[in-house]
Amino acid sequence: MRRRSTTLTEQELEIMKVVWERDHSTVRDVYETLLERRKIAYTTVMTMMKILEQKKYLKKTLADRAYVYRPAQPKGQVIGDMVRDFINRVFNGSAEPLLVHLVQEHDLSPEELEEIARLRRPS
Amino acid sequence: MRRRSTTLTEQELEIMKVVWERDHSTVRDVYETLLERRKIAYTTVMTMMKILEQKKYLKKTLADRAYVYRPAQPKGQVIGDMVRDFINRVFNGSAEPLLVHLVQEHDLSPEELEEIARLRRPS
DNA sequence: GTTTTAGTACTAATTAATTAGTATGAGACG
DNA sequence: CGTCTCATACTAATTAATTAGTACTAAAAC
Numbered sequence: 496m497r498r499r500s501t502t503l504t505e506q507e508l509e510i511m512k513v514v515w516e517r518d519h520s521t522v523r524d525v526y527e528t529l530l531e532r533r534k535i536a537y538t539t540v541m542t543m544m545k546i547l548e549q550k551k552y553l554k555k556t557l558a559d560r561a562y563v564y565r566p567a568q569p570k571g572q573v574i575g576d577m578v579r580d581f582i583n584r585v586f587n588g589s590a591e592p593l594l595v596h597l598v599q600e601h602d603l604s605p606e607e608l609e610e611i612a613r614l615r616r617p618s
Numbered sequence: 619m620r621r622r623s624t625t626l627t628e629q630e631l632e633i634m635k636v637v638w639e640r641d642h643s644t645v646r647d648v649y650e651t652l653l654e655r656r657k658i659a660y661t662t663v664m665t666m667m668k669i670l671e672q673k674k675y676l677k678k679t680l681a682d683r684a685y686v687y688r689p690a691q692p693k694g695q696v697i698g699d700m701v702r703d704f705i706n707r708v709f710n711g712s713a714e715p716l717l718v719h720l721v722q723e724h725d726l727s728p729e730e731l732e733e734i735a736r737l738r739r740p741s
Numbered sequence: 742g743t744t745t746t747a748g749t750a751c752t753a754a755t756t757a758a759t760t761a762g763t764a765t766g767a768g769a770c771g
Numbered sequence: 772c773g774t775c776t777c778a779t780a781c782t783a784a785t786t787a788a789t790t791a792g793t794a795c796t797a798a799a800a801c
């Protein structure tokens with residue numbers, strides 16, 4: 496058997512990124528945005544957004560004739576869950592080795608680190 | 619269609635973690651390690667390791683009667699690829715917002731940050 | 742030498758993720 | 772009013788990921 500993902504899957508995330516950029520979104524809004532990047536069918540977007548609503552990532556209200564969707568959870572929360580899940584899967588729950596990777600391979604200078612460190616300890 | 623993953627999938631990663639801990643591994647070695655954690659069939663492990671060999675994550679040599687597997691790429695390289703893939707998917711290629719998440723939600727103190735920062739700039 | 746053991750190769754089934762087609766209905770428009 | 776447009780609901784097909792069974796073979800054990 497194949498375990499169902501506890502976080503956003505790849506395409507779900509693509510849709511949520513569009514939705515988070517906007518105050519509210521119809522299927523057509525998201526469809527047109529995604530269509531700029533790749534071939535996709537309107538009903539594909541609709542199906543995905545229905546799934547996201549069932550998974551409690553989106554909430555919908557009926558406006559005029561079409562559903563209007565809004566995020567059901569703040570972006571930071573959802574992304575934070577994905578980061579946590581990644582750290583669990585790849586680093587057995589320990590954040591520090593991920594940080595080491597970032598510093599060593601992702602062009603993060605000590606200056607940037609210090610700046611970010613101040614987020615936790617405002618001087 | 620469903621795009622094939624460019625990085626290690628969840629169960630592939632579980633097997634690679636076991637292999638990386640050891641100098642060399644047979645299917646039985648990995649099977650017995652995984653069995654301590656969960657129910658799994660010997661042939662399941664064998665199939666997965668064959669896939670990992672085809673994907674160039676493992677290389678095998680025939681020793682005695684059974685294949686002996688070794689990592690074909692260093693762990694740091696493979697994990698680094700996974701980190702890069704995650705940053706691409708979730709943060710559109712930018713490492714800094716991931717760092718902010720780590721600092722804010724994963725108990726990383728400024729002291730730890732400074733220590734890690736020294737990895738890049740040995741005093 | 743026959744049987745038991747332990748390995749691989751091959752096949753296949755299941756489920757999640759992704760994609761999209763078809764049917765249907767309500768409102769806009771002539 | 773009939774038709775066109777645009778929305779949803781429902782159904783279904785495809786592929787990747789995961790799991791494991793069965794057949795076969797060679798060596799070990801008796």
